[in-house]
Amino acid sequence: MNANHPLIFIVEDSLTLAALYSEYLSDEGYQLKHYALGLPVLADLETWLPQVIILDLELPDISGMEILKFINERHLPCTVLVVTAHGSVDIAVDAMRQGAFDFLTKPFDNKRLCTTVRNAVKHQQLCYLVDSYKENYDRCEFGGFVGNSLPMQAVYRMLESAASSRATVFITGESGTGKEVCAETLHRLSPRKDHPLVVLNCAAIPRDLIESEIFGHIKGSFTGAVSDREGAASRANGGTLFLDEICEMELELQSKLLRFIQTGCFQRVGSNRQERVDIRFVCATNRDPFAEVQAGRFREDLFYRLHVIPVTLPPLRERNDDVLMIAKRFLLEFTKEEGKAFSGFSREVENLFLAYGWPGNVRQLQNVIRNIVVLNNGEMVMPSMLPAPLNQLVPTQSMTRPATEATAALPDLPIKPMWQVEKEAIEKAISQCDGNIPLAATMLELSPSTIYRKRVAWTDA
Ligand SMILES: Nc1ncnc2c1ncn2[C@@H]1O[C@H](COP(=O)(O)OP(=O)(O)OP(=O)(O)O)[C@@H](O)[C@H]1O
């Protein structure tokens, strides 16, 4: 889109009028293109995208309304000004309903035309800004991630700007929050994407083998080293090395890693030949790295060397509706894989998903959905299909309200039970926030999932 010289189509069968409009608009810095018929406009809209169309509704071949409809149906990002004959207000109103931005009634003067077109150009530029804002700040998916909650939007922006750089990314987050997805996404979006991404899980490899896994070894360097072997560092040359569960690495190896990161050089176990590689490091842990440093289990100098771009993945319970979006994605995926017929969740199940705390995060959600799809049949996922511990969450009467026998003998005073006071306060806040639960939660200094949890309890009570 050319913001300096906006393209404008003038669709007008009268050559005299078209020439007049062109003259009026000649000093405004637009590129003007004239059409005397409607069909060529439809044809050109396949390849051209004007910011504004000045559209006479009465054309010799087709009605201008058809052009308007065409633009509307395809959601083409252009603003339409319709030109109507004197006295045809109904038609103008109709055109506005069909998506026209404004109308001009013949005859109109120079000033009226220029102002209306200027407004239309401005409107189109604002629409463009809003669209690009939505694209960047309201994404439902990014790399391997599904979700559009605010904390995830922040993660997406961070990954997007970090991807092109060689700077080390340090990912933290509870188990199952997507740390590996994060590393893969970074690699895929980076200029290194055609080189390998090598994943090394420091917790999964026996301690005495990690050094050889990272740097490789030469034959005979230790018992079991029957031949020369390349390590992750050599294999990741030109690409990315993902050191997962970095806090599990022994202190001694941490100093070797630090030297490697500082110099780009390393030696295979048993060799004194230096090898040099070009690597982007990404590391992750589900521990608190600061606490590990303080406890003396993680070298401070290595930590600061690695902790260049920190990315923190929020737990699933802090991602609001993302849980439903991700659940739906898994449901469709597993339904297809297992040849079942599921297409959605019942309202109660959705409420339970929102209320549950998901200690195992996305991985736990993935396992729950897999379990449901494999063990059940049907179209809708119902509460009875939920595996433990979600099936224990189905609210019961006794859980949410005190038994009536216990209250029967109490004096008749105007005192409400606490759950009711709380319910009223929360419902009032939600309605004051126009139903925006995350906002109400912020104002109440509660987490949104607490509200969801409580609401499930109230509705099912
Ligand atoms: N936002 C998301 N949308 C869709 N799938 C996701 C999302 N986050 C994670 N996953 C999926 O959830 C599973 C767990 O993710 P991943 O292995 O990246 O988590 P992790 O943080 O590395 O876990 P751990 O700490 O246990 O190693 C994977 O199958 C991954 O594809």
Ligand SMILES: [Mg+2]
């Ligand atoms: Mg992981």
